[in-house]
Amino acid sequence: MVEEKKQFSWQSIVQYGIICGSLILYISLVGILEAFQVRDVVDQLLPLGQAMLIVIALSMGYVAARLAAGDMVKTFGGSAIVGIVGGIITALFVNRIEPWEIRNMFVNASPALVEVLTFGQESQATGLMMLITALTIVCILGAVLFIIPPLPRRMILAGLTAVLFMGMLQDFLTRIDPIEAIANILYSRKGLSPVGAMLVFILFSGLNGFWATQGDTVQNRLNTLPPPQKRGLNIGAFIAGLLLLIAIPHMTDNYITQILFMVCLYIAMGLGLNIELGWAGLLDLGFSGFFAIGAYTVAVVCSTGELGLSYMITGEIGASYSFWFALPIAVVISAIAGVVLGIPVLRTRGDYLAIITLGLAEIIRILVKSNALKELLGGAQGVLNIAKPTVGEAVLKDPMHFYYLALIACFIIGFLAIRLQHARIGRNWMALREDEDVAEAMGINLIATKLLAFGIGASFAGLSGAIFAAQLGSVFPDSFGLLVSINAVSLVIIGGVGSIPGVVIGALVLVGLPELLREFSEFRLLLYGMLLVVMMLVKPEGFWPSETARRELEGPEISDITESKAGTGA
Amino acid sequence: MGAILSAKNLTKRFGGLIAVNSVDIDVEEKNIHAVIGPNGAGKTTFFNCVTGFYPLTEGEVIFLDRPLVDVPPDRITHRGISRTYQNVRLFSNMTAIENVMVGQERHLKAMWFEAVLKLPRYRKEEKISLQEALRLLDYVGLGDKGNFVAKNLPYGAQRRLEIARALASKPKLLLLDEPKAGMNPQETIELSEFIRQLPHDLGLTILLIEHDMRLVMEISDQITVLDYGSKIAEGTPKEIQSNPKVIEAYLGRGAADDN
Numbered sequence: 001m002v003e004e005k006k007q008f009s010w011q012s013i014v015q016y017g018i019i020c021g022s023l024i025l026y027i028s029l030v031g032i033l034e035a036f037q038v039r040d041v042v043d044q045l046l047p048l049g050q051a052m053l054i055v056i057a058l059s060m061g062y063v064a065a066r067l068a069a070g071d072m073v074k075t076f077g078g079s080a081i082v083g084i085v086g087g088i089i090t091a092l093f094v095n096r097i098e099p100w101e102i103r104n105m106f107v108n109a110s111p112a113l114v115e116v117l118t119f120g121q122e123s124q125a126t127g128l129m130m131l132i133t134a135l136t137i138v139c140i141l142g143a144v145l146f147i148i149p150p151l152p153r154r155m156i157l158a159g160l161t162a163v164l165f166m167g168m169l170q171d172f173l174t175r176i177d178p179i180e181a182i183a184n185i186l187y188s189r190k191g192l193s194p195v196g197a198m199l200v201f202i203l204f205s206g207l208n209g210f211w212a213t214q215g216d217t218v219q220n221r222l223n224t225l226p227p228p229q230k231r232g233l234n235i236g237a238f239i240a241g242l243l244l245l246i247a248i249p250h251m252t253d254n255y256i257t258q259i260l261f262m263v264c265l266y267i268a269m270g271l272g273l274n275i276e277l278g279w280a281g282l283l284d285l286g287f288s289g290f291f292a293i294g295a296y297t298v299a300v301v302c303s304t305g306e307l308g309l310s311y312m313i314t315g316e317i318g319a320s321y322s323f324w325f326a327l328p329i330a331v332v333i334s335a336i337a338g339v340v341l342g343i344p345v346l347r348t349r350g351d352y353l354a355i356i357t358l359g360l361a362e363i364i365r366i367l368v369k370s371n372a373l374k375e376l377l378g379g380a381q382g383v384l385n386i387a388k389p390t391v392g393e394a395v396l397k398d399p400m401h402f403y404y405l406a407l408i409a410c411f412i413i414g415f416l417a418i419r420l421q422h423a424r425i426g427r428n429w430m431a432l433r434e435d436e437d438v439a440e441a442m443g444i445n446l447i448a449t450k451l452l453a454f455g456i457g458a459s460f461a462g463l464s465g466a467i468f469a470a471q472l473g474s475v476f477p478d479s480f481g482l483l484v485s486i487n488a489v490s491l492v493i494i495g496g497v498g499s500i501p502g503v504v505i506g507a508l509v510l511v512g513l514p515e516l517l518r519e520f521s522e523f524r525l526l527l528y529g530m531l532l533v534v535m536m537l538v539k540p541e542g543f544w545p546s547e548t549a550r551r552e553l554e555g556p557e558i559s560d561i562t563e564s565k566a567g568t569g570a
Numbered sequence: 571m572g573a574i575l576s577a578k579n580l581t582k583r584f585g586g587l588i589a590v591n592s593v594d595i596d597v598e599e600k601n602i603h604a605v606i607g608p609n610g611a612g613k614t615t616f617f618n619c620v621t622g623f624y625p626l627t628e629g630e631v632i633f634l635d636r637p638l639v640d641v642p643p644d645r646i647t648h649r650g651i652s653r654t655y656q657n658v659r660l661f662s663n664m665t666a667i668e669n670v671m672v673g674q675e676r677h678l679k680a681m682w683f684e685a686v687l688k689l690p691r692y693r694k695e696e697k698i699s700l701q702e703a704l705r706l707l708d709y710v711g712l713g714d715k716g717n718f719v720a721k722n723l724p725y726g727a728q729r730r731l732e733i734a735r736a737l738a739s740k741p742k743l744l745l746l747d748e749p750k751a752g753m754n755p756q757e758t759i760e761l762s763e764f765i766r767q768l769p770h771d772l773g774l775t776i777l778l779i780e781h782d783m784r785l786v787m788e789i790s791d792q793i794t795v796l797d798y799g800s801k802i803a804e805g806t807p808k809e810i811q812s813n814p815k816v817i818e819a820y821l822g823r824g825a826a827d828d829n
Binding site: 424440 | 621648653659671682696739
C-alpha cells in the first residue's frame with residue numbers, strides 16, 4: 001500500500017494507544033466481545049473474545065514498533081506505552097460503567113462484559129490492573145514480533161492464525177469425517193484442546209516455514225520438469241481434485257453439502273457475471289434477474305400445481321414436464337432475456353449502466369411480485385410444487401444429488417469460460433473494457449460484442465437459477481432480491497475481477513464463510529462487512545487476481561513516459 | 571492515380587463553434603498526404619470525421635468511390651481505414667501481441683462457439699493470426715517485445731505498437747495523428763524512414779497530421795494546411811513553403827519556434 005513513512009514521535013505512540021483503547025471499547029460496546037466470549041479457541045484457556053483483544057493489542061504493538069525504526073528503547077518503550085494507554089482507557093471506561101449508568105446508552109456495557117475485561121476477578125481494581133498489564137505485555141510481544149527475523153515471524157503468525165481459525169471453525173471441521181476421526185485429540189468440549197492447539201500450531205508454522213524456505217526450490221523443480229511429466233502431474237492434480245470434490249459429501253453431512261451446493265450455484269452465477277463485469281467491463285447490478293428467470297422457467301415448466309405448464313395445457317393437476325426438458329429452455333430464455341435487457345443499456349457505460357441494470361432488475365422483481373403477473377407466476381406466493389428431477393428411476397432429492405448436479409454445471413460453465421477467454425471474443429471483450437472507442441475503431445462491433453457478453457453471462461446465471469429452483473421445490477420473488485446481485489458482484493470483486501479461480505474462491509469465502517459463522521448469529525454479517533472493507537483496503541486486486549489485474553497493479557516498469565513527454569516541446 | 575479518399579465540403583460544428591469549415595481534400599492513392607495547421611486548426615476533428623467518430627454536420631466523405639456518411643466506426647475500419655491517436659491509446663493492460671491481434675478483427679471470422687469447440691477454422695485462424703501479429707511486431711521493430719504488457723513499453727515502442735495494431739487490419743488508408751509526438755531525434759529519423767517505406771512495402775496510402783515541419787516537408791507528397799477549420803492552402807511541400815498565406819498563419823511562428 002502507498003503509505004507515507006511516518007516519523008517516530010511519542011505523540012504518535014500515544015495516538016496509537018488511543019486507537020488501541022478505542023478499538024477495544026468498540027468491540028466491547030458493539031457486543032462482539034461478550035458474544036464471542038462463550039466460544040473457546042483453546043478450551044478453558046483462551047476464549048474467542050480475549051483472543052480478539054490479543055489480536056488487537058498484538059497488531060497495535062507491532063505497528064508502534066515499526067515506527068521506532070530499530071531503536072530498541074523506542075521499540076519496547078513505545079509498544080509498552082501503547083499497551084498502557086490502551087489499557088488505561090479501557091480500565092477508566094469499565095470503572096465508570098456503573099457510576100455513569102453507561103448501560104442506559106449502550107446495552108452491551110453489561111456486568112458480563114465487565115467480567116470479561118476484569119478476568120472475572122472479585123475486586124475490580126485487581127482485574128483492571130491485570131487488564132492493563134496483560135495488554136502491555138501483549139503489545140510488547142507485538143514489538144518482539146516486529147524485531148525478530150521475517151522467517152520465524154511468518155511461521156509464528158501462520159501458526160497463530162491457524163489456531164484461531166481451527167478454534168473458530170470447530171463446529172464445521174468436526175463435521176468432516178477424516179477430521180472427526182482425530183477430533184478427540186484436537187478438540188475438547190468447546191474449542192481446541194491444549195494439545196490440539198500445540199499440534200495445530202506446530203503443523204502450520206512448520207508448513208509455512210517449509211514453504212518459505214523450500215517453496216521456490218519445489219516450484220523450480222516442478223517448472224523444470226519435462227513437459228510429459230508436467231502434463232501428467234497436472235492431470236494427476238486435476239483428477240485428485242475431482243475425486244476430492246466427489247468425495248466431500250460422503251465425508252460430511254447434509255448441512256455442509258447444502259452449503260457447498262449454494263457455493264456451486266454462486267460460482268456458476270459468478271462466472272456469468274465475470275464475463276460481463278470482469279472481461280467486458282460492464283457493471284451489471286441486476287444480475288440476480290437472470291438467476292430468477294432460470295428459476296422461474298423451471299418452476300413453471302416443472303410445477304405440478306395450477307401454475308404449471310402441464311396444467312395449462314392438459315388441465316390436469318399432478319403432472320409436470322421433466323426437469324431435463326426445462327433446463328435447456330431455462331438457459332435459452334435467460335440468454336434471450338440477457339440480450340433483450342442488454343439492448344436498452346448498450347449506449348451507456350460505467351455508473352449509468354450500473355444504475356439502469358439495477359432499476360431493470362427491480363422492475364422485474366416487483367412485476368413478478370405484483371398482482372399483474374399473478375395468474376402466470378403466482379405473485380408473492382410464488383410457484384410451488386416443482387417436481388424433482390429424475391435420472392432413470394431415481395429421483396434427485398438429497399442435497400448430495402443437487403451438489404453433484406451443480407458441480408457438473410460449474411465444470412461445464414468453467415470450461416466454456418476458459419475457452420471463451422482465450423479466443424477472439426475474449427480479447428475483444430477485454431479491448432472493450434480497456435477503451436471502448438478504440439475497440440470500435442479496430443473494427444469490433446460493439447453491439448454484437450456487448451450483447452454476446454450479456455447473453456452468455458445471463459445463460460450461466462439462468463442455468464444456476466434452474467438448479468436452484470429444482471432443489472428448493474418452490475420459488476418466490478423475494479429469493480432474487482438485490483442482495484443476490486450484490487453478493488454476485490462482491491464475490492467477483494473479492495475473488496479478483498476477471499479471474500476464473502477468483503470466482504471460485506470468492507464464492508467460497510462470501511457464500512461459504514457466512515454459513516460457517518452462523519453460530520455468531522447477528523455478528524456474522526458484521527464480520528462479513530469487515531472482511532469486504534479490509535479486503536478492498538489490503539488486497540484490492542482480490543484473492544486470486546487475473547493476469548490483467550496483476551499487470552495493472554504492477555504499474556509501468558519502464559517509466560520514461562514522463563521523460564519522453566517532457567521532450568515533446570523540443 | 572485517382573483519389574482514394576475525398577472529402578467534399580466537410581463541415582463539423584460543435585454548437586456555435588465551427589471546428590472544420592467546408593473543407594475539400596483529395597487524397598491520392600499511395601501518397602503520403604499531410605494535414606498541418608496551428609493548434610486548434612481542426613486537424614484531429616477532421617480525422618474523427620473521416621473515421622466516423624463524429625457525425626458530419628455537412629458535406630460528405632467518399633472512400634474508394636463509396637460514401638462514408640453515417641457508417642459506424644467499426645464498419646469504416648472494415649472498409650479499409652485504420653488510425654493511430656495523438657495521445658497513444660493502446661489497450662494498455664493487454665500484451666503487445668494481444669493488441670495487434672485485436673487489430674486484426676477485420677479479417678477474423680470464427681464465431682464464439684467455434685472457439686468453444688475448437689473447430690478447425692478457429693484453430694487455423696488463431697494460428698495465422700498469431701503468426702501475423704508476430705510478423706507485424708517484427709516489422710515495426712518490436713519482435714522481442716511481444717509478451718510485454720503495452721503500458722510497460724517505452725513511449726517510442728508504444729507508438730510503434732500502435733502503428734502495428736493499425737496495420738494489422740491491412741488498411742488501404744492509414745491515418746497517423748502526430749506520430750512523432752514525444753519521440754527523441756534518433757527515433758524521429760527512424761520514424762520518418764519507416765513512414766516513407768510504408769506505401770512501397772504495403773501499398774497503402776497515408777494521411778498524416780504532424781507538427782514537425784522538417785518531418786512533414788521531408789516525407790509528404792501533398793500537404794493541406796488548415797487554419798481555424800478552413801483550408802487555406804494545398805500543394806507540394808515546395809509550394810506550401812513559399813505560400814504567403816501559410817507563412818503568415820503558421821510557418822512564421824513555426825519557423826521561429828524551430829530556431
